[in-house]
Amino acid sequence: MTSRPHRVRRPTAVAAALAVIPLFAACGSSDTAGASNEVEGSxxxxxxxxxxxxxxxxxxxxxxxxxxxxxxxxxxxxxxxxxxxxxxxxxxxxxxxxxxxxxxxxxxxxxxxxxxxxxxxxxxxxxxxxxxxxxxxxxxxxxxxxxxxxxxxxxxxxxxxDSVGLYYNKSLFEQAGVTEYPEADWTWEDMYRVAEEIQSKSDGAVTGLAAPLADGSAQIVYGPVIQAYGGYVYDAETGKSGIGQPEAVEAWTTLLEPYGTASGEYTTTGDDPTLQFSSGNIAMAIASRGAVPQTQLALTDADWDVQVLPTIDGSSTAGGxxxxxxxxxxxxxxxxxxxxxxxxxxxxxxxxxxxxxxxxxxxxxxxxxxxxxxxxxxxxxxxxxxxxxxxxxxLLTQMPGASASVMAEATKKATQEVLLEGRDVAEAFQEAEETVNAAIAKETK
Structure with missing residues (x-):
């Protein structure tokens, strides 16, 4: 079976429940060095x-x-x-x-x-x-x-x-009459296929898969997918970002598929707790190890588990x-x-x-x-x-200075333009790439 996923025709309504560190801007001056002292009494x-x-x-x-x-x-x-x-x-x-x-x-x-x-x-x-x-x-x-x-x-x-995995709620699988649980050898096509089956058999009462990308800023999710398609987020040798290159555009297209394009609801934020895996309405979601405690507290009556993320073209898509x-x-x-x-x-x-x-x-x-x-x-x-x-x-790609924060905002903007305004994926992310490369150039003068 090919690992290039097909389009999910029934749109999902939520964004992934991702436990990631907040994105901070950076600063500082060029002063140096301090002293040291004794340990006891300090x-x-x-x-x-x-x-x-x-x-x-x-x-x-x-x-x-x-x-x-x-x-x-x-x-x-x-x-x-x-x-x-x-x-x-x-x-x-x-x-x-x-x-x-x-x-x-x-x-x-x-x-x-x-x-x-x-x-x-x-x-x-x-x-x-x-x-x-x-x-x-x-x-x-x-x-x-x-x-x-x-x-x-x-x-x-x-x-x-820290790394991410695929959370899945067995109780919701059973409620929908689906018995094919995530396996270590799953591809993204498998994940999307089963997600669609869950939504179809539950008449939309259960969301099969939380949309993989909350707002486009989570490189821990999109970075590995871009790499799996043969692309790159940032190339240190050339000093350029490749988030608008053809391989990356293919990755963005895959990541945005579950949102749907013709009908149904979607969101460009993961802040709403009712739209997260811990709400008990989501059959599968991509989330980090940090989401385990919250999920344990929330899903006390559910049978749920985790699995490694599916692959694309044989490559791991686990971010860290x-x-x-x-x-x-x-x-x-x-x-x-x-x-x-x-x-x-x-x-x-x-x-x-x-x-x-x-x-x-x-x-x-x-x-x-x-x-x-x-x-x-x-x-x-x-x-x-x-x-x-x-x-x-x-892992997250090391980038010069504050350009990582610029990338977070640029990819978020491109994602929202695609979902909310119907903008072409390639056009939106090529523009994002230009914005990021300008920021990189400024940082590396």
């Missing part, structure tokens, strides 16, 4: 986004319980991109950055370029992470924190090896990405910051707690294979597929 200021504050407070409490003479003060900032960027800019200019702070893959290059983040590679080589060496981490996730201008540096460490932790160049508490990171990334210390309270999949081969993240009570019974997906995931 205070480390750790800033994270609002949505992660509760779990980081638990990490801090556990650390201070183990080391009573050390203090970790957790502060939270908004999840709004513009506000977050402004806060970083103001703090950097006033040399008032926190000692340890939230970083994210697409933001890492800008922070490094503007001398906000400390190069962690020398410290790791010196043993400041305890027994952990650079080779213990999954290299593709560490690579997201290697600056484009100096890939020998590492300006952040991933907290979790990460948020991480960095140390500020201007920190006057770098020894204390290193001590916290050494504890946090220890499999038997911080990482153990992170797996329990944060749903973290440790970004190390040992953590994926032997961690406690997959030991909880089902559902999902097949949670270990997220470890497999993490090993093979196509």
């Amino acid at each position: 205070t480390v200021v750790l800033t994270t986004i609002t949505s992660l504050e509760p779990q980081f407070k638990e990490y801090a409490d556990a650390y201070m319980k183990e080391f009573p003479d050390r203090t970790v003060e957790v502060r939270s900032t908004t999840d709004d991109g513009a506000e977050y960027a402004q806060q970083l800019a103001t703090a950097r200019l006033s040399e008032d950055l926190p000692d340890v702070f939230f970083n994210v893959d697409f933001l890492a290059d800008t922070l490094a370029k503007n001398n906000v983040t400390l190069d962690l590679a020398p410290g790791i080589e010196e043993g400041k992470l305890g027994d952990l060496a650079m080779d213990d981490f999954l290299p593709q996730f560490v690579a997201q924190y290697r600056p484009l201008a100096d890939p020998e540096q590492v300006t952040g460490l991933p907290v979790s090896a 990405g990460s948020y991480g932790l960095s140390i500020a160049q201007t920190s006057e508490n770098q020894d204390a910051a290193w001590a916290f990171l050494a504890w946090f990334y220890d499999t038997d210390a911080g990482m153990k707690i992170a797996q329990e309270v944060g749903g973290v999949i440790p970004p190390t081969e040992d953590g994926i294979s032997n961690g406690t993240w997959k030991d909880g009570e089902p559902p999902p019974a097949s949670i270990e597929i997220f470890g497999e997906s993490a090993r093979t995931a196509v």
